[in-house]
Amino acid sequence: MNDTAPGATEKDYSATLFLPETEFPMRAGLPAREPIWLQRWEDMDIYERQREQAKDRPLFTLHDGPPYANGNIHIGHALNKTLKDMVSRSMQMLGHNAAYIPGWDCHGLPIEWKIEEQYRAKGKDKNEVPVVEFRQECRTFAEQWVDIQREEFKRLGVLGEWDNPYLTMSFDAEAQIARELMKVSMSGQLYRGSKPVMWSVVERTALAEAEIEYADYESDTIWVKFPVSKVDMTAVVRLTDHYRRESTAATEIADLQARASRLIGASVVIWTTTPWTIPANRAISFSSRIAYGLYEVTDAPAENWAKIGDKLIIADKLVGEVFAKAKVTGFEKRATVSAEELSAITAAHPLRGLAGGYTFDVPLLDGEHVTDDAGTGFVHTAPGHGLDDFGIWMDSTRLLQDRGIDPAIPYVVGDDGFYTKDAPGLEGARVIDDNGKKGDANQRVITALAEHGNIIARGRVKHQYPHSWRSKKPVIFRNTPQWFVYMDKDIDGAAGDTLRHRALKAIDATKFYPATGQNRLRAMIADRPDWVLSRQRAWGVPITVFVHKQTGEILRDEAVNHRIAQSFEEEGADAWYKDGAAQRYLGSDYKADDYEMIRDVLDVWFDSGSTHSFVLRNKQKWPHLKFPASMYLEGSDQHRGWFHSSLLESCATNGHAPYDSVLTHGFTMDGEGKKMSKSLGNTVAPQDIIKQFGADILRLWVASSDYSEDLRLGKEIIQTTVDSYRKLRNTLRWLLGNLAHFKAEDVVDPSDMPELERLMLHRLAQLDQGVRAAYKEYDYRKVVTLLSNFMNIELSAFYFDIRKDTLYCDPISSIKRRSALTVLDHLFNAITAWLAPILVFTMEECWLERHPGDEESVHLRLFPEIPADWIDTDLASKWQLIRAVRRVVTGALEIERREKRIGSSLEAAPKVFVADPRYIVALEGQDLAEIAITSAVELHQNEGPSEGFRLEDVPGVSVVPALAQGQRCARSWRVLPEVGSDPEYPDVSPRDAQALRERAAAGL
Structure with a gap:
């Protein structure tokens, strides 16, 4: 039947029908109505009501990964915070005390860069501003954006302790971050060393791996000759033993010396995409697994760099490619060159003699990182500008000393990108300028190589190259003094108890959603070098360490540490920079003149990695949290970011991970699957979606998507979400309208109900199991799918369709009508609870439509306990057959209607x-x-x-x-x-x- 009255020729009985009655509007008007619910929750202090209500329940703690406080939130923020809110709300309704403390990352380059941009716009020099004054400007800037982002997050419907968030720049946080650093120092894990790190010339600081992104870049490429200058007899005996693994007879030594001597006058050819690193070259790496040959050029154009008669040592597999690049038209192989011969020879630097420099010997070192996939089969090795280069150089220290070679690594490039005095003849040339553009260093090197007759070819190649994610400018590997945490040193002398071992063990004990995240994080920890902690910036927590000027030893004194932490509690980390601070901390036991007070600040990943120590363990400030956290939840990039740094920091200071589980979501893409970019004009701002459709639509999109993959968002996808929302809303509206006629005395026991009602109760019990299981696995897409299919297909198109006649027309005394109303009551109670973590505003509106009152809220409920004995599989099987017959009937009648x-x-x-x-x-x-x-x-x-x-x-x-x-x-x-x-x-x-x-x- 229809919901409207019969035609005019009949008596109008519409007033006698139990038609739906509700003020719940069909048109949601979410953009205007949602702020009303937000204000209501604030007025009733619903978050604290939840805490009081749940105080005796088991704790579930989702620890918030802090966003940077430096701009309006974007769609990625909205995705992240909405997912976190769904986790906390659903775990609360599953019977936990799920407190949520939002936080912000307030230190570091992203904020400092903004202040420097303001300075540059005003023609102001940062170096002329007192450091404490500059830091205060950074603090003020961060405070402003915390306030803005707080309101934007709240508008998403995210429930949390917004009046008491954590900030990495609060005094107590800065004090605790310093304490964590000093714990690492006291355990002997902290050291100052010199290693190549990714360095931003534009920003004048070292960068962490998590601060790097890769983008297309065109590099200069060159093929360079290193002339073989001599055979090193000191190394011959040792190296023949190394390769043969047995004593070597004098005749064999003499034979090797003779064979290696043939190579004097030839040249080893290397290929590089960073010509500017040639002045920093100190060795050539080869591989004993690669076949090499000595080749002579027999034909080449007269103007060529590679000349007829040149004898070149190249990997056999690559010789054709190399000579093609060098425009060599004829060549012949003169001899096979063995690994023993390569190890015995020493080359001259290709710039030897330039401005009287580069006179040192260049040894050949056997390295596992060398391949014959591209290049020449040899790797130009500049230990100050590459991790592999640095590794093989340091591993060869004893060999270098045996050969009389100084293992010290020069500082060829300064923090400003200019060559230093360690690049004779090239000092003043620049690798990268302040705008991130190529300087003149590459061309200066190429010109000098050509003048020395040691270049045979040049070219260009486009490839993925590391850039700073903040400035978007290319970075360089550069050897600088930095502060590190050992990955493989025994902690407190316990054999095998290294930071890497602890971290890998912790990963195995952690639950990952999706499970692939475990292998990803494990691979990163297994291969990572020592952790670089230092940054050459002003805005951050300083590395609170004193180093003895004469011995280089780190001062380890708990009394000094206590004074530092106490001053930070009272004054913040600015205390480190105030006049007289050094002697104040050192006290009467030490003289400030004897110690270097470190001025570098901590990498912000150490800050955020330490949040567990000043949030999760701060019971006085946040009594409803637990350590380790139940979950950390962030985007997939945080396997190398917050998940990573938090794991290392906690393992260093606590011996285990700060989390029990890790949930990872993908990135937001446009409707066509392209990465969102302002330049492409395909970004979608959460503020715009909320303004047009409401936050619940955004939340439904998040819940309906497979967040383990990258999520698409565009006009068509939003419209699909809006359509899905309307169907759900109309079902709820119909429920509310009919429940207007339900009274307590109408309740019917399931045993007295007709089969159709018992079938609906069976489905409710089934859904209860499915929805609970999905929420426990954080599978919100499954929750939406289960409930959408149930509400649209089983309720609207089946049960409601059948029972309209009974509900509208049956007598007041009808057991069938009362049974149907009872089932509608159960349906309403379950559905509004199950959807409450997702559609937070709509379910509140729906619940209050039926339960008006200041003390009421759907968000103070638990998921209802659905009796398990409602399950009736035999009845369900029977009704599967009945519904099949019904489909045949409705199919036949549809044709009759169409005709x-x-x-x-x-x-x-x-x-x-x-x-x-x-x-x-x-x-x-x-x-x-x-x-x-x-x-x-x-x-x-x-x-x-x-x-x-x-x-x-x-x-x-x-x-x-x-x-x-x-x-x-x-x-x-x-x-x-x-x-x-x-x-x-x-x-x-x-x-x-x-x-x-x-x-x-x-x-x-």
Whole structure:
């Protein structure tokens, strides 16, 4: 039947129907209404109400990874915070005390860079501003953005302790970060060393791996000759032992010396994409697994760099490619060159003699990092500008000393990108300028090589090259003094108890969502070098270390550490920079003049990695948190960022991870799967979506997406989400409208209910298991899928469709109607709770529509306990068969409607033929006309005529349409022969007549 009254020619009985009554609007108006709920929650202090309500429940702590406080939130922030909110809300409703403390990362380059940009715009020099004054400007800037971002996050519907967040720049946090650093120092894990680190010339600081992104870059490439100058007899005996693994006879030594001596006058050829590193070259790396040969150029153009007669040592596999680049038109192999021969020879630097420099020997070292995939099979080795280069150089220290070679690593490039005095003849040339552009260093080197006759080819190559994620400018590897944490040194002398060992063990004990995150983080920890902690910046927590000027020893004194931490608690980390601070901390036991007070600041990843120590363990400030956290949740880039640094920091100071589980989400892409970019104009701002559609639409998009992959977002996707939302809302509106007629005395026990109602209770119990399991696995997409399918297909298109007639028309006393109302009550209670962590505003509106009152909120509920004994698999199997028959009937009537032979299905009384005994048994005792929403049904137990309508997947059932016989009931519109049999109500059916009498008796 329809929800509207019959035609004008009949008596209007619409006022006698129990039609839906609700003020819950069909049009949500979320952008205007959501702020009302936000204010209401703030007025009633719902977060504290939750804490009080849940104080005796088990703790679940999702620790917030802090965003940078330096700009409006973007769609990635919205995705991240919404997911976190869904986790906390759902765990709260599953029976936990799920407190959520939001936090912000306030130190470091992102904020300092913004202040420097302001300075540059005003023509102001940062170096002329007192450091404490500069730091205060950074603090003020961060405070402003914390306030802005706080309101933007709250507008998303994120519930948390917004009035008491954590900030890495708060005094107590800075004090604790310093304490954590000093713990690392006291355990002997901290050291100052010299290693190549990624260095931003533009920003004048070292960068962590997490601060690097890769982008296309065009590099100069060169093929360079290193002339073989001599055979090193000191190394020969040792190296022949190394390769042969046995004593070497004098005759063999002499033979090797003779073979190696043949190579004097030849040149080893290297290939590099960083010509500017040639002045820093100190060795050549080769591989004993690669076959090499001595090749002579027999034909080449006269103007060529590679000349006829040149003898060049190159990997056999690459010789053709090298000579093609060098425009050599003829060459012959003169000899095979063994690994022993390569180890015995020494080369001259290709710039030897330039400005009287580069006179040192260049040894050849066997390195596992060398391949013959590209280049020449040799790797130019500048230990100050590459980790592999540095590694093989340091591993060869003893060999270098045996050969009389100084293992010290020069500082060829300064922090400003200019060559230093350690690049004779090239000092003042620049690798990268302040704008991130190439300087003149490459060309100066190429010109000098050409003048020395030691270059055979040049070119260009486009490749992925590291850039600073903040300035978007290329970085360089540069050897600088930095502060490190050992990855492989025994902690406190305990054999095998290294930071790497602790971290890998902790990863194995952690649950990952998705599981692939575990292998990703494990691979990063397994291969990473020592952790670089220092940054050459002003805004951050200083490395609170004193170093003895004479001995170079780090001062380890708990009394000094205590004074430092205490001053930070009272004054913040600015205390480190105040006049007289050194002697204040050293006290009377030490002289400030004897110690270097370190001025570098900590990498911000150490700051955020330490948050567990001043948030999770701060019971005085946040009593509802636990350590380790139940979960850390961030984007997949945080495997090398916050997940990584938090793991290392906690393992260094606590011996284990700061989390029990790690959940990772992907990045946001546009509707076509492209990365969002301002330059492409395809960014989607969360503020715009909220303004047009409301935050619940954004939240539904997050919940409906597979967050373990990259998420797409565009106009079509948003519209699809809006359509899905409207369907859910309309179902809830219909529920509310009908429940307006539900009273406590209407409740019916399940045992007294009709089968259809018991089937719905069965489905509720099934859903309860599925929804709870999905929430426990943080699978919000599954929650949305389960509930959307249930509400759209099983409720709206099936149960509600069938029960409209009963709910609208049955007498007040009808057990069927009261049973249906009871089921609607159960449905409402379950669905509003299950959707509350996702559609936070809509479910609050829906709940309050039925339960008005200042103390009410859907977010103070738990998921309802659904009785397990509602499960009835036999009944469900039976109704699967009944619904199959119903599909055949509705399919046949749809054709009749399309052909305009009927208007409403209530005009039909189809003949249903059932040959399959399973369906016959299932239909026994059922009112198929009610189930199929017709006025009558003729049921026949046979195959039926050939012209009957059939469905391929329902064998043994056919339908022949027929018109219902009798008159149309003016109240319910069913066509029945008995209409008119009641003299008091001659235009309605007996059922409707009884309903009218009961209404009259009740004074309705």
